[in-house]
Amino acid sequence: MNDLDFVRYSRQILLNEVGESGQDSLSSCHVIVIGVGGLGSLVSHQLAAAGVGRLTLVDHDCVELSNLPRQLLFNDSDIGKSKAITARDKLALAYSQCKIVSITDQFGPENGASIVNMADMVIDCTDNFPSRQQVNRFCVDALRPLVTASVAHFQGQIFTVDTKSAPESGCYHCLFPTDSQVSETCRSVGVLGPMVGVMASMQALMAINHLLGIGQGSGKLMRFDGVSFKWREASLSRDPQCDVCGVKAKESGYHQSAHEQSCSKESIHKESCHAPN
Amino acid sequence: MHLTKAPLDLKHVSTITVSINDQPYIIAETLSIEGLLLAQNIAINSVAVVCNSQVVTKGQWKEQRCIEGDSFEIFAVVAGG
Numbered sequence: 001m002n003d004l005d006f007v008r009y010s011r012q013i014l015l016n017e018v019g020e021s022g023q024d025s026l027s028s029c030h031v032i033v034i035g036v037g038g039l040g041s042l043v044s045h046q047l048a049a050a051g052v053g054r055l056t057l058v059d060h061d062c063v064e065l066s067n068l069p070r071q072l073l074f075n076d077s078d079i080g081k082s083k084a085i086t087a088r089d090k091l092a093l094a095y096s097q098c099k100i101v102s103i104t105d106q107f108g109p110e111n112g113a114s115i116v117n118m119a120d121m122v123i124d125c126t127d128n129f130p131s132r133q134q135v136n137r138f139c140v141d142a143l144r145p146l147v148t149a150s151v152a153h154f155q156g157q158i159f160t161v162d163t164k165s166a167p168e169s170g171c172y173h174c175l176f177p178t179d180s181q182v183s184e185t186c187r188s189v190g191v192l193g194p195m196v197g198v199m200a201s202m203q204a205l206m207a208i209n210h211l212l213g214i215g216q217g218s219g220k221l222m223r224f225d226g227v228s229f230k231w232r233e234a235s236l237s238r239d240p241q242c243d244v245c246g247v248k249a250k251e252s253g254y255h256q257s258a259h260e261q262s263c264s265k266e267s268i269h270k271e272s273c274h275a276p277n
Numbered sequence: 278m279h280l281t282k283a284p285l286d287l288k289h290v291s292t293i294t295v296s297i298n299d300q301p302y303i304i305a306e307t308l309s310i311e312g313l314l315l316a317q318n319i320a321i322n323s324v325a326v327v328c329n330s331q332v333v334t335k336g337q338w339k340e341q342r343c344i345e346g347d348s349f350e351i352f353a354v355v356a357g358g
């Protein structure tokens with residue numbers, strides 16, 4: 001690390017949990033941010049500023065006027081431009097030590113595996129339920145840690161899926177099966193900018209902590225209510241019959257308990273949900 | 278999501294008290310989690326369930342019985358970003 005970088009990151013290096021070695025290790029990490037909207041623009045900004053070495057930003061959408069109250073990286077002159085490219089250009093200019101690549105194709109079956117396989121970590125900042133299921137599936141298949149957060153109205157949810165180090169906590173699909181009904185999206189129920197900021201900061205913090213092995217972020221679902229200002233925490237559980245992480249958990253050597261084996265799957269998951277946005 | 282107190286004939290059914298999203302509810306003691314959701318008119322595929330700070334995956338809802346003092350959190354997926 002050169003002297004300027006040492007000064008730049010001095011407040012992070014000062015932390016016992018980070019230190020110079022932690023800062024070095026951040027600079028060698030490649031993080032994929034899927035969705036560069038409310039959460040994604042803030043999370044990628046935080047990670048680039050913190051010294052993550054490589055970022056890949058994935059988004060096929062363009063900046064819209066209604067994005068600007070919460071997507072602080074963008075302004076009026078960006079309307080109509082690609083979010084992934086605009087974010088890449090602005091962040092690369094501000095944080096030259098971060099190598100940033102943009103992908104403007106929609107994340108999906110054609111490119112999902114190759115994108116996720118590049119990553120040390122994936123951050124899910126997408127704005128719809130089918131995309132979240134896809135991101136989870138590719139991350140579980142590739143054994144990549146996934147930090148998933150979401151926000152709408154005054155509700156936020158965040159947790160980490162790590163099939164490699166915490167298979168007993170299951171995956172996104174264990175908690176929210178594919179046939180779950182989704183009622184709340186930012187487009188349908190609205191959201192305040194700071195509410196998005198709360199969840200994005202939590203997501204960036206959870207990502208950095210996980211990359212540096214700080215704390216025990218995995219295995220916990222955190223939910224925030226922005227009206228009552230209450231956080232709630234619950235331990236995640238694996239669905240032994242989950243058709244996304246079930247096989248992978250076995251491969252990675254996680255054995256089901258007798259209790260789990262006695263539970264039967266009660267419904268066949270239908271591909272019945274539709275994109276709300 | 279609206280929770281309503283289900284009509285219950287207390288003379289014929291043993292009851293227990295549980296909490297759902299911080300509100301107390303008196304329910305039949307034989308109810309499964311699935312039964313609890315149905316009694317509250319909550320569609321089975323619209324929510325996730327936490328019981329005593331532990332996620333209960335959907336595959337267990339038929340088998341797991343509610344017991345006195347259980348604290349449930351019942352909530353929908355949030356998918357926005």
Ligand SMILES: [Zn+2]
Binds near residue numbers: 171174239242244246
């Ligand atoms: Zn799973």
